[in-house]
Amino acid sequence: MPTTTNSSTSWRSHLSLIILALVYIFSYIDRQAIAIVIEPIKLEFGVSDTVMGLLTGLAFGLFYAGLGVPIGKMADRGNRRNIIAVCCTLWSFATMGCGMASQFGLLLLARMGVAVGEAGGMAPSISLVSDLYPKERRSLVISLFMMGPNIGVLVGLALGGWVAQTYGWRTMFIWFGAPGILLGLLVFLLVREPRREQPVVSDISAATVDAAEKPRLLNLLATPAFRNLALACGICGLTGYSYGIWIPTFLVRTHHMSLAHAGIIFGVASGVSAVGGAMFSGFLCDRLVQRDTRWQLRLPMLGVLISIPMALILLMWPAGGHWTLGSISIPYPIAFAVLFSFFASWWPALSYAASSHMVKANERSMAAATLNLFITLFGVGLGPLATGFVSDLLTPLYGAEALRHSLMIMMSLSAFAVVLYALALKPYRSRLAAIDDAAKAAA
Numbered sequence: 515m516p517t518t519t520n521s522s523t524s525w526r527s528h529l530s531l532i533i534l535a536l537v538y539i540f541s542y543i544d545r546q547a548i549a550i551v552i553e554p555i556k557l558e559f560g561v562s563d564t565v566m567g568l569l570t571g572l573a574f575g576l577f578y579a580g581l582g583v584p585i586g587k588m589a590d591r592g593n594r595r596n597i598i599a600v601c602c603t604l605w606s607f608a609t610m611g612c613g614m615a616s617q618f619g620l621l622l623l624a625r626m627g628v629a630v631g632e633a634g635g636m637a638p639s640i641s642l643v644s645d646l647y648p649k650e651r652r653s654l655v656i657s658l659f660m661m662g663p664n665i666g667v668l669v670g671l672a673l674g675g676w677v678a679q680t681y682g683w684r685t686m687f688i689w690f691g692a693p694g695i696l697l698g699l700l701v702f703l704l705v706r707e708p709r710r711e712q713p714v715v716s717d718i719s720a721a722t723v724d725a726a727e728k729p730r731l732l733n734l735l736a737t738p739a740f741r742n743l744a745l746a747c748g749i750c751g752l753t754g755y756s757y758g759i760w761i762p763t764f765l766v767r768t769h770h771m772s773l774a775h776a777g778i779i780f781g782v783a784s785g786v787s788a789v790g791g792a793m794f795s796g797f798l799c800d801r802l803v804q805r806d807t808r809w810q811l812r813l814p815m816l817g818v819l820i821s822i823p824m825a826l827i828l829l830m831w832p833a834g835g836h837w838t839l840g841s842i843s844i845p846y847p848i849a850f851a852v853l854f855s856f857f858a859s860w861w862p863a864l865s866y867a868a869s870s871h872m873v874k875a876n877e878r879s880m881a882a883a884t885l886n887l888f889i890t891l892f893g894v895g896l897g898p899l900a901t902g903f904v905s906d907l908l909t910p911l912y913g914a915e916a917l918r919h920s921l922m923i924m925m926s927l928s929a930f931a932v933v934l935y936a937l938a939l940k941p942y943r944s945r946l947a948a949i950d951d952a953a954k955a956a957a
Contacts, residue, residue, distance in 0.1 A: 526706045527646040527647065527706070527708075529704060529705075529706075530642070530643075530646055530704070530705045530706045530708075531643060531646060531647075531655065531658070531659065533697070533700055533701055533704055533705050534598070534639045534642065534643060534659065534701070534705060535658065535659050535661070535662055536697055537598060537602050537635060537639070537662075537694075537697050537698075537701060538635065538636065538639060538659065538660075538662030538663070538666075539662040539665045539666045539669070540602075540606070540666070540690070540693060540694045540697060541602070541605065541632050541635050541636070541662070541666070541694075542662055542663045542665075542666025542667065542670065543666045543669050543670040543674075543690050544605060544606065544609040544628055544632075544670075544690055544691060544694065545574070545628065545632060545666070545670075546663075546666055546667050546670040546671065546758060546759075547670040547671070547674040547686060547687070547690055548569070548570055548612075548625075548759075549570065549670075549671065549758060549759045549760070549761075549762050549763070550670070550671050550674045550675045550678060550686075550762050550773055550776065550777045550781075551674070551678045551683035551686060551773070552566050552570065552759075552760075552762070552763045553763060553766055553767075553773070554678065554682075554683045554773070555569075555621070555683060559618040559621075561618065562902070562906055563901075563902035563903075563905045563906050563917070564899070564902045564903045564906050565902075566898075566902055567898040567899035567900070567901060567902025567903060568622075568899055568902075569618075569621065569622060569625055570625075570759050570898040570899075571755070571759070571894055571895055571896065571897060571898030571899040571902075572895050572896070572898075572899045573622050573625050573626055573629070574625055574626070574628065574629040574894050574895075575629070575890050575891060575893070575894035575895025575896070576629075576895060577626050577629035577630050577633065578629040578630075578632060578633045578890045578894060579633075579886075579887050579890035579891045579894070579895060580633075581629075581630060581633035581634070582633045582634075582636075582637060582883045582886050582887055582890065583880065583883045583884060583887055585597065585601075585633055585634040585637065585638070585883065586637040586638070586641075586879040586880045586882065586883025586884070586886075587879070587880050587883075589634075589637060589638035589641060589879040590641065590877060590878070590879045590880050593707055594638040594639075594641055594642045594707060594879065595642065595701060595702065595705045595706075595707045596702065597634050597638050598634065598635055598638050598639055598642075598701050598705070599698045599699070599701040599702040599705075600634070600698070601631045601632065601633070601634030601635050602631070602635060602694050602697055602698035602701060603631075603694065603695055603698035603699075604627070604630065604631035605627070605628045605629075605630070605631025605632045605635070605694065606631070606691045606692070606693070606694025606695045606697075606698065607627075607631075607691065607695070608624050608625075608627030608628040608630070608631055608691070609624075609628055609687055609690055609691030609694070610687060610688050610691035610692065611624035611627060611687075611691075612624040612625060612628070612687040612691075613683075613684040613685060613686065613687030613688040613691070614684070614688070636882065636886060637879045637880075637882040637883035637886055638879050639659070640656065640659070640866055640870065640878065640879070640882040641870075641878040641879035641882060642705075642707070642708065643655060643656060643659050644656070644870050644878050645708040645709070645878075646706070646708050649871075651800065654796040654797055654799075654800050655796075656796070656863050656866055656867045656870070657792050657793060657795060657796025657797075657799075657863040657864070657867075658792075658793065658796065659863070660792055660862050660863035660866065661788075661789050661792045661793070663788075663862070664784075664785050664788030664789045664791075664792060664855070664859060665785060665789060666785075667758060667781060667784055667785045667788070668781045668782060668784070668785020668786065668789075669781070669785070670690070670781065671762060671776075671777040671778075671780055671781030671784075671785075672777050672778045672781030672782050672785070673777075673781075674686050674690065674777055674781075675762075675772075675773045675774040675775070675776060675777020675778060675781070676774045676777065676778065677689055678773050678774075678777075679772060679773045679774040680774070734872070734873070734881065734884060735884075737872075737941065737945065738937070738938065738941035739872060739938050739941040739942040739944075739945045740869065740872055740881075742934045742935070742937045742938035742941070743811065743865060743868060743869065743885070743934075743935075743938045743942070744884065744885055744887075744888040745888065745931075745934050746814075746815075746818075746861075746865070746931040746932075746934035746935045746938065747861070747862075747865050747885055747888055747889050747931075748888035748889060748891065748892035748893065749892060749927060749928065749930050749931040749934065750818060750858075750861050750862075750889070750893070750928065750931045751888070751889035751890070751892050751893020751894070751897065752892040752893050752896060752897045752900075752924070752927060753825075753893075753897065753924055753925050753927055753928045753931075754858065754893060754897070755893040755894050755897035755898055756897040756898060756900070756901040756921060756924040756925070757825065757854075757858075757921065757924075757925065759897070759898040759901070760898065760901050760902075760905075760917060760920075760921060761780060761851070761921070762776045762777060762780055763917065764829070764917050764918060764921060765779070765780060765845075767914055767917060768833055768914070768915065768917070768918055769833050769845050769847075770833065771845075775842075775843075778842070779842070779844055779845070779848055780848070780851060783844075783848050783851050783852050783855070784851055784852070784854075784855040785855075787851075787852040787853070787855040787856045787859075788855040788856065788858070788859040789859075790856060791817070791855065791856035791857060791858070791859035791860060792859045792860070792862075792863055794856075795813055795814075795817065795859065795860040795863070795864060796863055796864070798813065799813050799864055799867075806943075807871075807942070807943050807946050808939045808940075808942060808943050810864060810867065810868045810871070810942070811864075811865075811868060811935050811938055811939055811942055812935075812939065813860055813864055814860050814861035814864045814865055814935060815861075815932055815935035815936060815939075816857075816860070817857040817858060817859070817860025817861055818857075818858065818860075818861055818928050818931050818932050818935070819932045820853075820857040821853075821854050821857040821858040821928065822925065822926070822928050822929060822932075824850045824851075824853040824854035824857065825850070825854050825858075825921075825925040825928075826922060826925060826926070827847070827850045828847045828848075828850040828851050828854060829847075829918055829921050829922045829925065830918075830922070831845075831846060831847035831850070833845075861931075865885065866882055866885060868942065869881045869882060869884075869885050870882070871946060872942070872945055872946070872949075897924070900924065901917075901920050901921060901924050902920075904916075904919075904920040904923060904924070905917045905920040907920075908920060
């Protein structure tokens with residue numbers, strides 16, 4: 515059977531992309547906004563950095579990771595639009611529930627509810643977006659879609675800090691949760707469920723591609739390309755979530771900024787820069803892979819490599835000294851937060867696009883969910899928790915500066931991700947070549 519591709523797009527494709535991107539943005543707003551209110555929640559309930567790491571990380575990550583793969587499998591067989599609509603509505607109600615929690619245990623349960631809903635958002639959306647656009651435009655389109663986390667960080671921290679300082683942290687959760695209920699309805703009414711790109715199936719292809727190279731999801735982790743990619747993304751998730759969750763608190767503790775000030779400065783600086791980085795990397799990747807498919811992984815590898823010193827300089831910069839923009843003071847190290855966000859934004863979209871190239875069309879949700887499993891378990895689950903634990907461990911030695919040193923340790927781990935991306939380059943090109951050969955033989 516020949517491969518059916520989307521050689522053209524319509525206004526419905528673009529509308530669907532916009533709505534799905536908005537859903538992804540609000541999923542990250544609902545997920546990330548808690549980073550700006552760690553200090554007031556910690557003070558109200560009298561808990562430690564480790565417990566806050568549990569709330570922001572492991573409590574979310576276990577449910578998100580555990581449900582992501584089965585929901586991804588469901589999406590590969592069912593209606594992806596409906597799954598996204600239901601899950602968006604669920605996590606939005608759970609976010610509002612975070613603001614209504616009267617006890618820490620109830621807040622923990624509500625946070626788990628957010629994870630349950632968000633587990634069914636990203637992977638089906640990646641699969642759906644991949645079928646809305648042709649392969650040659652996929653890296654750029656997925657990069658545009660994957661700007662959701664960056665915009666979510668911008669809005670969640672900048673607006674969240676102001677709302678929390680003005681009206682309280684509970685109001686922040688209620689305000690951020692409510693729009694997602696409307697978005698869930700819009701997904702159901704307006705998003706188009708595209709025809710799935712049909713995989714090539716023939717006796718010739720089965721004979722020419724061995725079992726290790728067949729894009730079967732159960733074999734993905736047995737292949738070097740996907741295994742190294744998944745591990746690299748897991749480590750990037752570990753350091754990225756540690757950074758995203760704890761840097762606002764670091765700015766409050768070390769640079770003595772208010773919640774609103776830290777949220778606006780860090781949110782705008784990181785969000786705008788990351789949006790630019792994601793668009794640039796997607797645009798550049800679609801052109802470079804025409805020459806060599808390995809650029810699909812080389813670019814995220816280079817982005818991670820450059821981001822490491824940017825993060826370390828940000829964390830090592832001493833308190834004091836700032837620029838003034840009108841009435842807003844901007845600490846000098848924020849310049850390195852801008853550079854970090856630009857380069858660190860390269861790896862997510864390009865990695866998900868790489869995973870979509872390695873599998874058949876009806877396996878993309880599962881492939882994205884599997885990749886997301888690594889990012890979630892290492893990143894969401896362990897990143898914030900490990901950072902909080904190390905911070906508590908170092909507090910007797912460094913006092914209020916313990917968080918600074920904890921974050922420096924975590925960010926240094928990104929070097930392992932660079933090595934894993936490098937190890938994935940050769941097998942990735944071989945895998946794509948084998949798939950292309952099978953398609954030509956079947957044509």
